[in-house]
Amino acid sequence: MNAFPDRVTLVEVGPRDGLQNEAARIDVDAKVALVDALTAAGHTRIEVGAFVSPKWVPQMADTDAVFARIRRAPGVRYSALVPNLAGLDRAAVSDVSDIAVFAAASETFSRKNINKSIDESLNEYAAVVRAARDADMHVRAYLSTAFGCPFEGAVDQSRVVDLTRRLLDMGADEVAVSDTIGIAHPGQVRDLTTALAAVLPIEHIALHFHDTRGTALVNVYAGLEGGVRVFDSAAGGLGGCPYAPGAAGNLATEDLLFMLDGLGITTGVDRLKVAAASRALAPSIGHPLPSRLLQADEATRR
């Protein structure tokens, strides 16, 4: 077990992974206000949007407009999902220096999500990553369904390690090992991070948890013990209503900060400012945000 670190880095994915999974359409003004508020809260990495087909992900159709209007603070990295070279061109036009590709650890999920086999997607991403690195961009690769697949069930740990290695080998600066359906438990996190750290540089691994079964926080805790230092979260727990079909909100940034602050681990992110950003967005979302801390605060105020 690693000692807990003095500092970890949060990657705020609310504007992209969060909003993408919300039914309500959020306009550009609200998205820009959210990103600016998250910048003001002290985040150093914010995933702003996705340069994907608006046919497939209508919520991300205005990513160019959002990038044009956010106020970029010095030292803060604003990223976008990029599925192919066309998307990379759009990222470059929007002056985006941080991109992310998204692979899966499950064949069925890969085919259903991006209509490609895992190998086909990795071949395409290799070209994207090469071009991005040539343009001095920072590249993150998501590895989704790394802890379980909604179609295939269990996912083999050695396959996750192998795919993580392939993504790093092709030039990704970081692989976000992702629990897409929120089914991971901390024993799995402990085992997987141990296996990853044994053969790969752990400082290039991030963990991305959804809180579907309430395990996201304890999974971060196990990840911290496993030596991981980069964690994803979304303001308010955006990305899923607890009472809606397919509920699968991201780990709420506020909830994560409550724990990290308590552990004395510095993030540079102000929990109250994140909560204020969530509250400002909440009326547009159409359901109570899943963050437990927000709910506890609301209950206290009544």
Added chain:
Amino acid sequence: MNAFPDRVTLVEVGPRDGLQNEAARIDVDAKVALVDALTAAGHTRIEVGAFVSPKWVPQMADTDAVFARIRRAPGVRYSALVPNLAGLDRAAVSDVSDIAVFAAASETFSRKNINKSIDESLNEYAAVVRAARDADMHVRAYLSTAFGCPFEGAVDQSRVVDLTRRLLDMGADEVAVSDTIGIAHPGQVRDLTTALAAVLPIEHIALHFHDTRGTALVNVYAGLEGGVRVFDSAAGGLGGCPYAPGAAGNLATEDLLFMLDGLGITTGVDRLKVAAASRALAPSIGHPLPSRLLQADEATRR
């Protein structure tokens, strides 16, 4: 850090701590059905009710009737809260062999909750514990607000250790160190369990978490690492609606089992049977049960 154990013991507190904090009145039939279903799920310790004044806790007024009708399985311990010698007499009449007294770690909370100072309550409990032990009863003592008080805020760790010691010294078999308002974070759990284990036998310590801020699971994880082997939980997360004032549900037994099952830690309790018991009770409660696992299952079924 302790290695994780092969087995831990759950104390199911839904019928008492859970229902006591629900606004809906639950009738004797439903309470008996709940306790019997929890017995069938494999629990070995179930807190059934409280022999307290019906004026103060109307939901527990029918505890005698519930005890008269539950089917007691061999080897299962059915307990009741007992505030004084009169309550102990009622427990004896109901053939209850496991009782619990409830002290607080905060003066203000003690006065508001039981109208006594901490010392006054401990003096009264000393007589109760002595009489209970003379009658060969098993005695648990709750130490509430051990991680924070709604009125005083932070609670001094050395006071918690001292009060735990006093409760054990007066003859309690077990002290349930309790996060009454769900404000503990795992750093605090780690520090407190370390401090307790340094001076007291950790096998006589249980941990009792509420999930108000979503930290209950990770607090159990930290407690496991600290060597604790007895944890409280309530079917469905009874005891607080996430969208109600003062939301403060207990850690849901299903959610705890999802984690413990994943970690390969045996409890003897069947998660699916607990979930079925929660679902059977849910229509009487008047709001969705807070268990994240129940919610995820519901979402999957739709």
